Amino acid sequence: MALSRRSFLKGILGSGGAAMVGPSLLAPLSAKAAEETWKISGSHWGAFRARIAGGTVVELKPYEFDQTPTEMLEGIKGIIYSSSRIRYPMVRYEWYKNRGKANPSTRGDNRFIRVTWDQALDLFYQELERVQTTYGPWALHAGQTGWRQTGQMHSCNNHMQRAVGMHGNYIRKVGDYSTGAGQTIMPYVTGSTEVYAQGTSWPLILENSKVIVLWATDLAKNLQVGWNCETHESFDYLKQLQAKVADGNIRVISIDPVKSKTQHLLNCEQQYVHPQTDVAMMLAMAHTLYSEELHDQDFLDTYTLGFEDFIPYVMGEGEDKIAKTPEWAAQICGVDAERIKELARLMAAERTQLIFGWGLQRQQHGEQPYWMGAILAAMLGQIGLPGGGVSYAHHYSSIGVPASGASAPGAFPLNPDRPEDRVHQNSDYQGYSSTIPVARWVDAILEPGKKIQYNGTTSTLPDIKMMVFSGNNPWHHHQDRNRMKRAFEKLETVVAIDFAWTATCRHADIVLPACTQFERNDIDVYGSYCVRGVIAMQKLVDPLYQSRTDFEIMTELCRRFDKHKQYTRGMDEMEWVASLYQECREANKDRYVMPEFKQFWQDGIVLFDGMNNYVHHAAFREDPEINPLGTPSGFIEIFSRKIASFGYDDCKGHPTWMEKAERSHGGPGSDKHPLWLQSCHPDYRLHSQMCESKPMRERYAVQGREPIYMSPQDAKQYGISDGDLVRVFNDRGQLLAGAVVSDNYPQGVVRIHEGAWYGPEDEKMGALDTYGDPNTVTLDLGSSKLAQATSANTCLVSIEKFQGTAPEVTAFGGPSEVAPT
């Protein structure tokens, strides 16, 4: 009966129809079942063991050394098997058809087509060649790099820059989005970036400090992730600190507008301060210390320079004739004058460790709070003592954990081995700067040739025509999306290499699928600063779809200009991994016994048991003549003649209080957009990494959107309830987020974590971001003429309950959809 209904099949696709059927995808095979195995690997989120069954990662367990693993490990499967993975090399359709004549305004709203790897790499090479020969090195920016996946061999920044560098010169960046202001100002003050320097060891802090001031730093949130494979040992010390707080042995004060995760963990005090007004509060504390003769004049005389040029400004004898009294500061920072005095007295009376976070310097004039923090510490006279002084990085990558003293494995080289390895030797930038401040590249695209002041020099912004991004997502980390849209319309060619369809990929012309770090063999240090060991990053599964390792991608690019042998030095992946291990083993031979590589790879990890305590600046304190700081004078510079000589109005010779372009709580712009938007590092991902992991997103998203945290008072005022969708807006843009109402937030302060993926409703300028990327509304302004760093935390917004039908979230999509022509 059924057979009769099969009549429509009779002779179907017979002799003539065979042309319509392609080759078979299956062939006879005596397949054997894949064995179940356990492998070890590492990540920004820590080390783990993975169970592989049927060629698939089915389970992850934290590596047993890690006593405080982060729940983010559970998001890793969501990265590997995300439906946002780039599966094939893709080229923007409009660009593919018209290349240089392609309408750039269609970037970000256009269709893509799949190409073969050969086609994609040919196009990449042809574009490099075209830009180098038509323009020159000034037109190519391949220097924008960021938080790559972990692994010393496959570090994608190194691979991309070495390969592109073997073809020709290009524009590079200086600084980074995390610490741009801090790392520029601090070498003038204490002689190092401080933000990336080892800090006093936790055991010494726990033993000696009586007061710890956490100034805008959230250790418990940020220590979950590390630049390399994180050990999470810092949490052991936080637990000890928690006990000491409970026992009354150490008093911890969190100076922060928000009740932080760390404050809750330690159950410590909080001192609220109005956003962006910390410098005013610090100046007033300096006023108290000086007025009440609580400052350490001997320390200032012995170890610092320029106090006498600074203190008149504090006491009202400077240019502005305003005494920076606690009463003066109270009007600005919202902290009671008596409380300011009390805090200053407390710090002078006890061994006090000041610990600053990075968010403070990610604002306009972000150099000032860091400089002023060092001056406060100098006035207290405890710099160089265990448990005293100042730190700018105890929230970062195991800083403060006693270090093993071992050498870490090196990395695949960043630059060509020899300058003559470059195909194009042209280094004529035609008057443009070859290196520009990290956050000013959008300015360069929009205003090529513009001269800006930067750290004592004049930078001439280059006329960028082509950009190459690898493992780097500026459509998350740069400020002001709509301004970026205008800039991207001026670029001729954008190449993006990544494993997921980030917004950067969607705004690119050539998109190359790299595999994730879990699909390649590699090696990493276990604990960036403590160097607790060396970990094997064993490949869990083969590269998925058509993705390739960065090493393979860039080797094949270099083959197109006959530099592949120089690029690889004739070694394959495992030979590189083994050679990095052998070099590390050789460097450590007098201190630690490390097994042969084969044994190491089988074991998966080698641990170092050394625990060396360290006191920051102790050597300088012991003998400043023999151990001078790296400042021009060798001393702590309270007044910097060098900076004063630049003549900048926004970064003078000593720290000053300056009003911001936007400031809440009665500051400029707050009458129109009253709320301060804080866009600090997220709690559930690493910047934008792992935002695409749906299993993780489900833990924090509200109605599928990034949360906006706000106070009950603001929620009430704007008629918003917990769980509502909220439109966040200002004159720069608008976004949708999901309300989380919490007592942790004071009135006038809202938070959206940075790293939320950008997903505009459509391609139009000013379009509503459907997921909640805070940089849709942030201000793209240099911190000052000194650092020209990002000012993301200088941002005011308005909010309202979202009415109507919410648009679908587009952030985690592939190429945007448009109606076919």
Place this chain on the structure above:
Amino acid sequence: MENKLEQQAIKQAMEGRASLYWWFSSLLIRELTSEQLQALCSEQGSSLLSQLATEPTLRPACEKVSNELAKLRVMQDPQLELAADYATTLLGDHRSSAPPYASLYANDSALMYQEPHQQMLEALSQWQLGITLESNEPADHFAIVLDLMGNLAIKSLESRQALTAQVDLVNSLLLPALKPWSDACQRHTGLYAALSLLLYEFVKLDLSLLQEE
């Protein structure tokens, strides 16, 4: 004699089914070659669709496919346009397009390489078949599932087990995923959206016939 005729008819039907499954598989696995596109836009393609349209449940989808082919015929560069359509409809993320993997439609995890992938690995192993693609594709790519269905259709001429396996595969994996996938494809216009409908309708029909048989 009658029995022989029936066997001949069964053979033709199974070969026809296999050819159709392989045809759909080739349409989904990669962009069309110029030869495939030419054949599809020629008399051969029209005749294939006309023949399929004799089955009432397939007629509406066949008409949609025919309409899309008619649009292609007047395009300046139909192969390239179709390649862009292919990428837009199938190669993006499941939010903006409709990736052809059963895992994405098996539950709301939005993750690849889920249970359908494992199920396909087991099926391939059972029938001693391996994937010949250079690309490391999950085994639950619809094109691979459809290729297996074609293989099983031929095998079922000699193996009752192969017939049962087809019913199981369609029931447990293919049909539940094809419906939401085809719905997702309809967010786009173009040939692939129309083909997804035709495929869904064909598999639905095929299952009912298999169950009757």
